[in-house]
Amino acid sequence: MSNLRVNNYELLPFNLTAKPIMDGYLAMLRLDTSDYTFAANYLWLSGGSGFYAIIDDTFCFFLLTNGELSMILPPIGQHQNVVNAMRTCFGIMDQNNSATVFTKIEYVDESLLSDFATDVEEGAEIFDLFEEYLVERTLVDYVYNCSDLIELKGNDYASKRNEINKFKRIHPDYQMQLLDNQQHSQGIMDLVNGWIAERMKYMPGEKTDAFLEGIYSERTAVKRMLRDYEKLDLIGLVIIINGTLSGFTVGEKINDKTASVIIEKTDFNILGCAQFIFREFAKLLSAEYHVDYINVGDDMGFENLKKVKMSYRPNSLIPKYTIYKRQA
Numbered sequence: 461m462s463n464l465r466v467n468n469y470e471l472l473p474f475n476l477t478a479k480p481i482m483d484g485y486l487a488m489l490r491l492d493t494s495d496y497t498f499a500a501n502y503l504w505l506s507g508g509s510g511f512y513a514i515i516d517d518t519f520c521f522f523l524l525t526n527g528e529l530s531m532i533l534p535p536i537g538q539h540q541n542v543v544n545a546m547r548t549c550f551g552i553m554d555q556n557n558s559a560t561v562f563t564k565i566e567y568v569d570e571s572l573l574s575d576f577a578t579d580v581e582e583g584a585e586i587f588d589l590f591e592e593y594l595v596e597r598t599l600v601d602y603v604y605n606c607s608d609l610i611e612l613k614g615n616d617y618a619s620k621r622n623e624i625n626k627f628k629r630i631h632p633d634y635q636m637q638l639l640d641n642q643q644h645s646q647g648i649m650d651l652v653n654g655w656i657a658e659r660m661k662y663m664p665g666e667k668t669d670a671f672l673e674g675i676y677s678e679r680t681a682v683k684r685m686l687r688d689y690e691k692l693d694l695i696g697l698v699i700i701i702n703g704t705l706s707g708f709t710v711g712e713k714i715n716d717k718t719a720s721v722i723i724e725k726t727d728f729n730i731l732g733c734a735q736f737i738f739r740e741f742a743k744l745l746s747a748e749y750h751v752d753y754i755n756v757g758d759d760m761g762f763e764n765l766k767k768v769k770m771s772y773r774p775n776s777l778i779p780k781y782t783i784y785k786r787q788a
Contacts, residue, residue, distance in 0.1 A: 464511050464524065467555040469548075471522055474502070474510025476691055482512070485519035485536040492718045493778050494601050494757040495567040499692040499712050500722055501532055503681040516545040522552075528562035529553045534572055534783070542572075547592075550785050565783040566598070573781065594784045599758035601778040602769040603718070606752055609742035609772065616773050620735050627732025631701050636740055639696025639708060641689035647698070647705030648725075652682055655725055681723060685710055695719070695749065697741050699726075699733065706730055707737045711745070711754075718753040719745045 464471040472478070479498045486496055494500055501510065501521065508525035510532070518537030523530050530553065535545035546565070553563040573595070612621050628634075637644075656675055685694065696710040707726035713719050721741065726733040745751050753775065759765040 466529070466552050469513055469515070469552055471511035471513050471552075474505070474512050474521065476502075476688065478512055479691075481514075482519055482521070482536075488537060489572075490715050491569050491571065492601075492603060492714060492753065492755055493567075493569045493780065494714065494720045494722075494755045495533060495780070496536075496569065497712060497714055497720070499694060500720065500757075502688075502692065503684050503722060504677065515548050516541040518542055518545040520545060520549050522549075527556075528558065529556045530562060531565040532567060534565050534568050546783075550593075554785065560785055560787050563785045566780075568595075568781040568783055570779045570781065592786055594786050596782050596784070597779055598782050599761065599780050601755050601758055601780065602772075602774045603753050603755045603776045603778060604742075604772055605775040606742050606746040606754055608775065609739055609754065610746060612739065620739075620772070623732035623735045624739060625732075627730070627736045630732075631730070633702070634736075635700040636737075637698050637700060639689070639694075639698050639710065641686045644698050644705060644708070645686045648682065648686065648708050651705055651708065651727060652679060652725055655728065658728065678723070682725075685723060694722075695745070697737065697744055699737050699740075701730065701733075707733050709737050709741045711741070713749055713751065714755060717751055718755055719749060719751040720755045720757065722757075 463473065479502075482498045486498070489496060505523075508523045511522045511524060513520050513522075515535065516537070518535035518541050520535045521532050523532050531549060535542050535549060537545065549565070550563060554560065557563050608617075612624075656679070685692070689696070692712070694710050694712050696708060698705055699707040707724075707730075709721060709724040711719055711721040721738075724734070724738070726737060728734070742754060745754060755778075756769060758780065759769055
């Protein structure tokens with residue numbers, strides 16, 4: 461991918477060479493939000509092309525989709541540099557884009573809004589930012605206490621315990637293995653392809669296009685994960701049942717105390733497999749990586765995914781916002 465020049469600014473391709481640069485700037489923030497890592501963004505870039513630039517000593521991450529520029533994250537850097545960088549970035553997007561509707565900054569962590577405004581009403585869904593921008597609350601990240609996911613104590617987790625116990629009773633010879641991208645690649649792709657085929661059997665016709673678009677992104681992310689697994693500092697676990705890879709989960713450490721789940725897939729014909737591998741991953745992250753919390757990302761606006769994530773009783777929800785340029 462070649463560089464992109466807009467308004468005298470040169471935007472560089474967002475590839476593996478950007479990882480140490482982005483990591484250095486992210487280290488200034490120490491956020492628990494799932495979007496603020498290199499790997500999470502690198503894996504899910506199939507919908508467009510990523511570019512970055514260092515502006516006012518901040519890391520500015522752009523997404524080019526069908527010729528239109530937006531930003532995946534706000535400028536990342538020291539507080540005193542961020543506001544000027546944001547204005548410059550909006551200028552770059554305005555210069556490139558065909559309409560202001562495409563000009564926006566997504567996945568802005570709530571704690572970073574203080575970099576742009578000091579008078580933000582708690583819980584507000586939409587509010588003004590200076591006189592130039594409009595801010596909208598969009599999604600939330602779901603964060604769990606590791607010990608809750610491991611112990612599953614109390615009535616709130618009764619159904620999870622029952623599903624795990626049934627799984628262990630029906631499949632006593634299961635094997636848990638650390639993910640090895642060489643050893644497990646074919647099994648993971650077979651599982652993903654089988655999962656897609658099963659879902660398509662029951663997919664209403666009017667939802668097919670949206671499903672195929674989403675699954676293309678997910679399949680591309682899985683391929684990229686397998687190709688660059690070691691370089692991305694990922695953590696993965698697979699489950700083998702009767703010689704067949706029947707589930708996998710992949711995440712990373714966001715900071716010293718919080719890890720994430722980036723991609724997880726199980727054979728949904730095997731009851732309890734998803735609940736079991738999620739708990740085993742929590743055990744691994746707690747015992748080997750010494751984290752206290754697990755962030756499983758947002759629900760992408762899907763009500764069924766929201767119900768699943770809420771059923772695990774999150775320890776906290778991290779609101780995320782989108783900043784738009786106010787139209788003249």
